[in-house]
Amino acid sequence: MEEMERVVRCFRDFRDFIPRMHFHDSWIRTTEKKIHVFRDASEVAISAVAYVENKGQYGFILGKSNLAPLHGHSIPRLELCGAVLAVEIAQSVSEQLEISIEHFKFYCDSKVVLGYISNHSRRFYQYVSNRVMKIHKVTKSEQWFYIRSERNPTDEATRPIHATELQHSKWLEGPEQSELYPSSQEKILYELIDPESDKEIKQEVRCLKTNTSEFVIAIFVRHHHDSLKHQGRHLTEGAIGAAGYWITSGKRLFSSVLRNYVPCKKLRSKEAIQKMADTPKDRLEPNPPFTNVGVDVFGPWQVVSRKTRGGCASLKRCLVLSSEPYTLRL
Structure with missing residues (x-):
């Protein structure tokens, strides 16, 4: 109180x-x-x-x-x-x-x-x-x-x-x-105090411009693209930026490199469709019987096998099939 x-x-x-x-x-x-x-x-x-x-x-x-x-x-x-x-x-x-x-x-x-x-x-x-x-x-x-x-x-x-x-x-x-300070009207600018160790200041980014051939840049882009398992242009560009590099006209260059990269062509290609050959003319033209005959040989099948003094004797059979094209007329 x-x-x-x-x-x-x-x-x-x-x-x-x-x-x-x-x-x-x-x-x-x-x-x-x-x-x-x-x-x-x-x-x-x-x-x-x-x-x-x-x-x-x-x-x-x-x-x-x-x-x-x-x-x-x-x-x-x-x-x-x-x-x-x-x-x-x-x-x-x-x-x-x-x-x-x-x-x-x-x-x-x-x-x-x-x-x-x-x-x-x-x-x-x-x-x-x-x-x-x-x-x-x-x-x-x-x-x-x-x-x-x-x-x-x-x-x-x-x-x-x-x-x-x-x-x-x-x-x-x-x-x-x-x-009171200063007494004069001079322009005074104060520098940063120990900027490299100050936790409130971001690290300084240094830019270095180099003239590199497109062939070397293409190899560099393919390297980062392979490390991403062929994820695409945007992720490849992000990976290069995260590594501390910036490529001018990168969008056009990345698209060109990835478009002509053979592994990407195989991974991004469309599913193939089996092309069937045309039916031979001799199957479509009416002809007398046995004008065109097809023969197929397959085998052999081993039917009997028994041991002998000289080794082993076996009985084999082969099969020959013949086919005839025909035309059904109504």
């Missing part, structure tokens, strides 16, 4: 010292309005906060802090989620204050995330790719800058802190002018 009363008292105190005005001057009279958005993340929480700057003075606009997921998220992923939260806050501020988001500046203390946002050469897996795409839809990579962690005002929202300590914290008062 005492803990509950202490929490309620903290919220009452917190309500009293929240600044209701961005500056001492009127918002309408403010000529130079620059919006700075900061973000940070830890294993406990994800936070983002926006400030407006006018002549070296900073005013608190909007801040938000979310609990981090318990499982399945690495620190770079949480840092990237913080960048997405910063973009969402920037969209809300831009809509309410009617300030173009192109004039916003975003600050991040993670060079890994800055490398993700500035990257235009490597591909990411789905989780990182979707969130980087959300950031690029709203902001440009030139709007993101690096700030050291000890100077990041959102760091206080990612760790437990008593409500009364927020009154004089950077979370409400904003950063100092000397802490």
